[in-house]
Amino acid sequence: MSTIRFKKLNLPLRICVSILLLGGLFKIMHWPNSSYLLLIAICSIMVLYPIRFFLKKEKETMDYIKLGIILLWCLSYFTRVMHVYQFPILLNIALLLLFGWWFINEGTAYFTNQNLKLNGIYKTVYVTVTVIIFGCILFGCLFKIQHWPYGNLLFTIGIFLASIFIIVDHFLRK
Numbered sequence: 001m002s003t004i005r006f007k008k009l010n011l012p013l014r015i016c017v018s019i020l021l022l023g024g025l026f027k028i029m030h031w032p033n034s035s036y037l038l039l040i041a042i043c044s045i046m047v048l049y050p051i052r053f054f055l056k057k058e059k060e061t062m063d064y065i066k067l068g069i070i071l072l073w074c075l076s077y078f079t080r081v082m083h084v085y086q087f088p089i090l091l092n093i094a095l096l097l098l099f100g101w102w103f104i105n106e107g108t109a110y111f112t113n114q115n116l117k118l119n120g121i122y123k124t125v126y127v128t129v130t131v132i133i134f135g136c137i138l139f140g141c142l143f144k145i146q147h148w149p150y151g152n153l154l155f156t157i158g159i160f161l162a163s164i165f166i167i168v169d170h171f172l173r174k
Contacts, residue, residue: 003014009052014170016044018163025159029152039081046074069098115170126172133161 002027049070053063072095076087118126140155142148 009048009055011167011170013045013048013052014166016041016048018166019164020045029156030040030062038077042074042077043132045070046078062102065098065102067103069095072098117174124142129161129165133158133165137162 016099019037020041023034025033026034044081050067053059053067056063060173072091076092076095079085079087136154136158137147138158140151140153140158143151144155145151
């Protein structure tokens with residue numbers, strides 16, 4: 001029963017991450033309402049992730065580390081946007097250490113984990129689309145930094161595809 005509730009919060013969290021990506025795109029491109037998108041996404045993640053954490057029955061060390069990362073990062077952004085106070089440097093260092101611990105232990109495992117529902121040609125298409133999305137974002141950033149033509153277009157296409165892909169990926173995982 002709790003497994004079903006635990007999995008139900010996965011999709012809303014992915015939608016929040018997609019909104020966060022789009023808010024970042026809006027901020028970088030200097031489009032209006034970027035602050036609202038970012039604030040809505042951060043606040044939603046800050047509410048949904050702890051609920052997801054507490055609904056999970058069997059918690060491991062990595063679950064606590066991920067909760068710490070999410071809460072510290074959201075609190076850091078929220079205090080900076082609201083100009084409440086300067087986030088203490090020790091909490092920033094703790095956030096960096098927790099992120100490093102997560103990345104070393106589990107960060108790259110998501111991409112090497114073979115829990116896709118796809119086989120054969122569909123898996124090849126999945127990996128190809130992933131590479132194209134990352135390529136668009138990376139080359140868009142490079143082009144934008146160098147002030148080359150089509151940098152904005154490449155970056156925008158990459159972020160839009162990534163935000164859609166995050167949601168579609170939810171349905172392609174076991």
